[in-house]
Each structure stands twice: as structure tokens, then as C-alpha cells.
Amino acid sequence: MTRPVLLDCDPGIDDMIAILTAVASPEVELVGVTTVGGNVGIDTTTRNALDVLALAGRADIPVARGADRPYLRTLDNRAESVHGGNGLGGVTLPTSGAGPVEATALELMVETVRAATEPVTLVATGPLTNVAHLFAVYPEVASRLARLVVMGGSIGAGNRTPAAEFNIWADPEAAYRVLTEPGLPRPVPTTLVGLDVTYRTAYRPDDLDRLRSAGTVAALCADALEYYLAAYRRDIGMDVVPLHDPLVMAEAIRPGLVTAEPAYVEVDTTVGPSRGNTLVDLRGVRNQPTAEVGVDVDVPSALEFITSRLENYARR
Amino acid sequence: MTRPVLLDCDPGIDDMIAILTAVASPEVELVGVTTVGGNVGIDTTTRNALDVLALAGRADIPVARGADRPYLRTLDNRAESVHGGNGLGGVTLPTSGAGPVEATALELMVETVRAATEPVTLVATGPLTNVAHLFAVYPEVASRLARLVVMGGSIGAGNRTPAAEFNIWADPEAAYRVLTEPGLPRPVPTTLVGLDVTYRTAYRPDDLDRLRSAGTVAALCADALEYYLAAYRRDIGMDVVPLHDPLVMAEAIRPGLVTAEPAYVEVDTTVGPSRGNTLVDLRGVRNQPTAEVGVDVDVPSALEFITSRLENYARR
Amino acid sequence: MTRPVLLDCDPGIDDMIAILTAVASPEVELVGVTTVGGNVGIDTTTRNALDVLALAGRADIPVARGADRPYLRTLDNRAESVHGGNGLGGVTLPTSGAGPVEATALELMVETVRAATEPVTLVATGPLTNVAHLFAVYPEVASRLARLVVMGGSIGAGNRTPAAEFNIWADPEAAYRVLTEPGLPRPVPTTLVGLDVTYRTAYRPDDLDRLRSAGTVAALCADALEYYLAAYRRDIGMDVVPLHDPLVMAEAIRPGLVTAEPAYVEVDTTVGPSRGNTLVDLRGVRNQPTAEVGVDVDVPSALEFITSRLENYARR
């Protein structure tokens, strides 16, 4: 029996691969995609989500447009140099004939959760603005989620600043509202998968070669990741390309790929050098754990999982 | 022709009088009431809103329940000692047979604005949580408001802390989102009416005597204000009772009762002694004005306006 | 019997008049002047202090150079447009042959307090950096002060920002250390005289005429104040020139000119819009009073006091 999954994302190269991984996985049904401004603006992330679904042959999955500005404060939070002008590493997808549904991201989330016959897993691979709106305006609906799996934060260093990972940094107040003060009637089982494990789940250049020989869809992924890889090489001298969002989706599809420990997570919302830091108190001395935080990952299994799902498109 | 008015409130004694003033004013039509936790909890403010409308003979006006926790951070933000356990100074109203509508406060706001044949004036006399949700989730809808009139803040001293007025202090992040970073497609004409003018718009004890002889509804108001007056006497030695929320409603009904000047308003969201302060830059040296801020009021006219409207109930 | 007075200042036009007022007052003996960066840099304020003392015929009073940067954070905290390039409104004083003593401002404060046969009154008319150093490094010495009289802050609006008065804004952490967390063995009787009373203690243009006819020193003061007046006219449309620092010195010389009330004072050190605000809790509900805060002033007496002292120079 397939589990319903909702994806809130800001595609984005690795969001694209997360979408493709979900669609190609029989364990889950991707029941909707909501978009948020993040790596690039909301118009682009929405367009990209539609085009990626069309590429996957699932233009029927509803896409709803969400927030284009952070929950509280506006910052210059674009990351176009890493993701290319269209957010997809310069790869041009065929344009989907479909448009977003009329419902807002928040409305689609609410309708989907209410309509689902079993609890929905919400996967978030962008800034948490839409999810914060859900928690704030519809706490009872949020309480009915089966699970929330978030790509964000880190126990150690950040990537956007020395302290902060990009998704959390782009909207720290939303992350605070969701992770530190969820304020729901019932707690939602939450897994936070951060840079500590996503950076390790990385393709080497020859992994891209394998993708390139696995059909059109996988080859497009390889092209986009190649762009990403070049940015990593140029900016921080890495010669591998991490699969941040795909790993998080993989964990949502096959729980346990990431090893997580219960911890209290406090998101730093100060306007200072630690803005957007996720303080993870693994020992939970001070507060009760509020989430499971990824501390380890079976890297070969995770990479194989993602690659083989992308290869599925060649068999269709 | 009557103008449509939506009231977002946390009744509360002076919210009660604001509601009664609106219902008794032919210039406007009160098209909906949304509630927010503030002076007392959301269950009580919603119950009170329903009962006040029944008292006014308008149980048909829809009441929608809104947020019970602040936009970002939870604080102990109740003021029961001033407003009495039920928020109405111990006055017990007949219980309305009506309940709140199924829609949330946010949904009722959106539906009302969309359905209205002319632009709606939104009056806010509680913490701005619901209004912040409207601005954040439905910026296009918020942009269609005719006017936003807010009871909140002060140019000078606060009442909840040396720096902060209660409504803003109770949810500074919501106030920041609405007043400092509205982020709407089109600016909404906004008037901020703070303690500088509301404190001056105060009944003396003999004004209460006039109310007492003006029918059941006015007499109930007098009883509730008597309770309020006692609290003011006890806590800060004042022998008059300010009509914070009624003045703001009066200004919404008859624009110009309050003299306002354009100013940039920055809400302090730091976690420090100035949390909830509204910094009003009247000269607007640094930033373009974002609101009209009340600096003066024609006190006798304002009091007469409110009193005479409450007296209308005796003539029904 | 004369009381010893130490002045910590950043001349500055009104510091100049404060110095001249002190020297011309038989009730006190100005036993030393320490300088701080503020209106202009430390080199200029030190040079000005020396030159003003020479003008007053008291080049023998020791001047010690103090801090040129704030207690904690460096900001662009110069106010040259108001005070003129040399801080004295373009008035050029005869250059004193004297230089500063070798001791630092902190050392001179400590030596002076220790050597004095009766408790010293410390008057501060600039940012509180040096005073914070005294409180932090020599708490026992600070405890022996007879009184600390500070020009700074305001109960109402600021002048440097909507929230903050210049001296406090220029070094909020120093002010916090001195006023909010003094941490001394014994409390020092402290009077904070802010804009609420200093703005009212203002010369009208014809007051400057009286000064001009009262000898060289007073005429120089008139010239400098004329410059100041022009800045006030230009910037905020005022047609009077406030005597901030001279009033504070006058209060130190003749205690009671300013009416003060006990209050707890919390200096805002957040990095936000209220940075440098002085939160004055006159009712002291939350905390024990830590200072006397000026709330009123006998304006005619204060102006007459200052003017007549400046006229004393003509009689020498």
C-alpha cells in the first residue's frame, strides 16, 4: 500500500531530483507539490515544479504556489549562482502545458491532508515558510500529518554562513515556528536531515556517468548536477556533488536510511552572526526532544536508492 | 451608503463597546467579527464576541475564531486582572444561541473581502496575529482593503511595559509583519491609533452615570467600564476610564475624529526591554511613511460620538 | 566650602559652556576634565577641552585623554554637522599652551577621587565610555563618588534616532554598565538629565544678544550657539537653542534646579531600532529605582543661572 507524500519545495536542482525520485518510487504516492521562494523566486520555482512533473509524466499532480517572502523578515535570499538562472543549472526542461492550481500552497496542503484516507507525510526541501503558515493557521490539520521530514540545518557548520544552512537561513522565523515552537495540539513526528548527513551523500563524477547512460530523464539530472558540481568545485573546492534534497526524500520513502537521534532543536532567530543556526541538543539535557535529527547515513545504500529510482524512468 | 467594516478583536470590555458602537452606526455595516487570543483566551474572546452581537440584536453577523497563539513566540500575554475573568469586567451577558462559523478567522476575512461589493475597512482592536496571517498568506486580498485602522502602540510610553502598549506587546512579530514589512502588492491605507490619543479619550465617573440612564445596553457598558475604572484607580491612580477600542472604531466610522500624521513605523521585535515598542518616525527622515499615526483627537466630539451611539440602543 | 567636580565630556559647544559655567561658579571647584570621543574625535575633544580651560583662565586644571572608541561596539558616531568641524560651531579659540596630562582619563579619575578630601561629584556630558571603565575596573573608587550627574537619554523621544538620545546612542553598552548594571560595592547617587528637560532649557535668539554684550567669553559662547541654532533651524525647524550640557552642570552646581524622580533605568543594548533607548520606569513597579531622572526644570532660573555665570567672565 502506498503512503501519500506532499512535497513543499523550491526547485532547484536537488528538489528536481527529489521530485523525480518520489514519482519513480512505488512505496509512495506524490499527492501534491507546493512551492516556496528560496533558491530562486516563486514564479521560477513554480514553473520548475510543473515542468519537472511533466518530465516525469505526471503533469496531473497538482502544484500550488506558496509564499514568495519569508514568514517575518525579507532578506536577499536568492542563491542563483549555485543553481543557475532558472534554478536548474541551466538545463532547460520541456515546458509543461499545466499551470498551478488555483488554491494557494496552504490551501492545497489543508485540502490534501483532510481528503487523504491515511496520514500524509510532508517533505520540505525549501525554506519552511509554507509549513509555518500551516502550523500557525491550521494547527489541527498539521497535527494529522503522519510525519514531517525536513531538509535543513546542521549540527556542525553551515553552508550559507559559518553558522547557518541555506533553507533555515532563508527563513529562520518559519523554521523556529515549525521546529522550536510548533504549538500543535498533537506533536508531529519530525525528522530534521541536515548538512551533517546530506553533504556525505554525494555523487562522484563517475556516478554522473552512470546516470548519463540511463535514459533521458537521468541524463538531464546528470547535466544539471554537472552544473552544481562545477559550482562546488569553484566555490569550495569539492569534487563531489551532494544530494541534499534527494536524500531527504529517500528517507521519507524508505525510513531508516538516515540514522537519527532524538534532540531538542532551537532555531536561532537573532539578528546576529548565528541567525539561522539550528542548535541541536542531542543529549536533551535542557529540554525534551522535539525532533529526530539525522546523525548518520548509509551512504552507499542511499546513493544506490536514488540512482536506481532515476534509472526507472528508462524502463517506462 | 454604508461602508463594510470587518472587526478583528479580543473582547474585552472596550472591544465590546467598539462592537456596540459599530452596530449602532448607520454609516457602516459590520459584516463580520474575527477573534484573537489577547486579553483573555480565544475561547472566551469568541464567546464574548457572540454574546455581544446577540446583545446588540445582531446574532446574524458571522463570528470566526482565529489564532490563539502569537505569530512567532508564545508569551504569557493575558491581562485578566484588568478585564476580569471573562474579559468583560465581571459583567455577565445573556448567552447567544449562535456559535462561530466553521470558517477560520483568516478564511472569513478572505471571503468577506472577496465578496464585498466595495472595499472593506478592517478594524483591529486586539493583537495583530490574524491580520499578519492575512498579509502573509493572502497579500492580494489584503491589498484590496479600503483601510486598516489599528488600536495599538504609542509614540510615548507604553502601558504593558515602559516601552510597549499591550496589543503590540502581545504579538510584536505580527505587528512588525503588518506595519513594518507589510509586503503587499499595493499599500493599504493604514491608521495607527495608539495610547497617545486613546488615553485622552476617557470617561469621567459622571459620564458613566449618563450611560446608566440610557437603557439596558448602555447600562451594561457602564457596569463593565466601572470595573475597568476600578482597575485603573487601583493600578495607576487614574480616575477616568479610557476608551481605547471604541475610539478606534469611531475613527473608522467617522474618519478624521483622530488627527493623524504620516510616519514610518518600526515595531521592535528584539527580545529586550523595548520589545513591542512602536518607533514612530514622524518626520520620516529615514524612511517613507508607511502609516498615518494618531497624534491628536477631538476628545469631546469623540466621547459624544461614542456615547450617543450607545444611547441609540434605548431607542430601538 | 567648595565641592570638587570632575567633568567627563566631549566638547562640543554645549560641553564648552558647561566647562565655562563650572569655572565661573564659586560653589564648586573643577578639579579635572577627562575627554571622550563623541561629537567629534578624541584628539579634537581633548584639544577643545584644553583651549576652553585656557579661555577661562584655568589652563592649570588637568585634562586627561580618554577613550576614542565605545565600550563594546564601534559605530559611526560622529555628529560633526551639528557641532561644526572642530566641534565648536566653527568658533576658533586661542590655542592653549598646555597639553593633556600623561595619565589616562581613567587614571585621572581614580587619582582625583582618591586624593580628594571630600567626595567628588562626577558630571558626564558625553558618551559614558570612560565612566563605564571606572565602574568596571575600579568599582571601589566609583563607590566613593558623592554623586554622578549625567546628560543623557530621554523618557520620551530621542534626538539621534526616534528612540535614542545621542550620548546614550553613541555608547549604549557603556550606559548600560553605568546605569543599569553598575555593580558597585555601594550605589552612587545618580541623576540622569535627559532631553525631556534639556530641550526646554533653551535660549531664544534675544538671549544670545544678551550674551554678546557681556564680554569676550560670553560673546564667543553666543557665536558658537548661533551656529548650533542655525543647525536646529535647518534640521528640525526649532528657533531656540537648547543648553543640554550646561543645564546638567548647573544642576550639579546647584542641586534642585532640575526636578527628578526616582526610577529604574534600563538602557537598551539590542542591535535594533531601539538601540540606545533609556527605558525609565518612573513607577518602579518592576525594579527598585536606580537613579533620579529629571522630569521637570525651572527654566527661567536655569537660564538665568547659566547666563549670569557666563557674565562673570566680564567682571574678571
Place this chain on the structure above:
Amino acid sequence: MTRPVLLDCDPGIDDMIAILTAVASPEVELVGVTTVGGNVGIDTTTRNALDVLALAGRADIPVARGADRPYLRTLDNRAESVHGGNGLGGVTLPTSGAGPVEATALELMVETVRAATEPVTLVATGPLTNVAHLFAVYPEVASRLARLVVMGGSIGAGNRTPAAEFNIWADPEAAYRVLTEPGLPRPVPTTLVGLDVTYRTAYRPDDLDRLRSAGTVAALCADALEYYLAAYRRDIGMDVVPLHDPLVMAEAIRPGLVTAEPAYVEVDTTVGPSRGNTLVDLRGVRNQPTAEVGVDVDVPSALEFITSRLENYARR
């Protein structure tokens, strides 16, 4: 030729071993010890410093009492449960007949640096309050230091909070003043040695056995460390005892034991969950490096260095 070393500390077990290491090292001359409140109060840290020097046979080295409260804000910053009531793990040292010099810590620092015939190395193994005073009041003197070596901070997790190491947490504003805004005429070569390397420089239980058989002084160290080890076992399940302060002193004596990289260091002074965090930007993308930050250590060499110096006492 011996290099002069000044130690600013809060003994404390590991400060004690740092002192003993310095005295037993022919490469340096310990020319003074200044104390600061930290692990325990200033009276105790001063008493302990005197007693440790007497134990080392060097009661002649001057000890000066420094700050007992942080640079800006007072917090409950004692760590008595880790260090025992007297800060030395319950080990009772013979009481030294000597007392502290009359000079304050700041005065002793200034005199020592001025009097030295070659540049002084300042080692700081407690909160940085005294050092901040030196930088703030005597920037020219601070500029003449040969080197500043600090035990504090971490690139990764903290020990006092998830974000902050104890010494920095105990006085973040002092650390900010010294590390982030030194404001000196000439930069002082600064090495920050944090938990990333000090935690790895740890004795195992059998290392304590070796100490126990190496004379009275080393045996006393073993006894004190045993107490410390028990605390680590109890609190965080570690079965080794790190030599935080001794490693920092060892690096000062034999530069290069710690591998350090240039980095910009920003101390978090917000009042939030990251207070006291040291943000180390190793790549220095945003700002010029301001310090060398320890990233690695030759653990066996470091442990052998410290142990062999403590064994020197048996040979005297």
C-alpha cells in the same frame, strides 16, 4: 633566552596545571599572574593562584586580583560542580603566606608589559574580562604584546551550552571586544585554542597513575584531575580528562604543538541560544582573518610535554 609570559586565569584545576607547567618550563619566565572570576569567585581564584605558586616554590611571582563580574552583563556563571567548591577538585593546597599585590590585574598587566625588555606573551585561560579591560583602556600597551594565546571557544559544539564554550560564554562581550573588535593600534598575533583540540588532549586514567608516582606536586595534580574525571564520567560519560588550559599554556611555551589556521572569529553576543558561540570563518570569505584558530594537535606530544614538565617538580 627565556620569553616572558603573563597568565590571566581563574584557577580552577586546569589553570593550576597550566601554572605548574609554566613554572617548570625553562623556555619561559612566568612574570605575573592575574585572576578573574570564572569557574569560582574572584576571592577563590586569587587564593588558589597564590597557593599554586607557593606549591611551585614561586611565591615571589606577583598575583593581582582582577574583575569579579563580566565586562557588560552579570550572569550566574559559576561552575563549581565541575571544579569542586574551592575550584581545585577538593584538593587542599598548603596556604601561601603571600597575598595579592596592591595593583589591580589591569595595572599589573600594564606595568609588566611596559617594564619587560622583550615583548610579553599573554596567556588567558579564563573569561576574557581583564584582557578586554586592557584592550579598551590601554590599547597601546596591548599592541606591544608578542602574542595572545586564549583558551576559549570552539568551531564545533560548546560545553556550557550546545553553542558555547565556558570561558567565552561566561563573558561573551569581553571576548567580542578582544577577538572580534580588538581596536588596537597594531594587531596582536592571537591564537584561539578551543574545545576542538583541547578535548582531544586528554589523560586516560592510567596517565593519572604515572603522575601519582612522580612526586608530591604531580600527585596533587592527579588527585585534582581525578575529581574532574569523575565529573566528566558522571555528566557526559567520558572516561578521559581533557587538559584544556595546560594545552594552551604548552602551545604558548612551545609554539606549534597546536596546528592553527587563520580565520575571522566573530563572538556571538546576542541574548539568545547562540550567546557565547565563536563563529570561525576558516575560509575567511567575508572578512580578513583576525586570529589563528586551533584545528589540530599532536596529542601524544602535547600530553608528554605536560606530563614531563609536571615530573620536573620531583627532580627539584
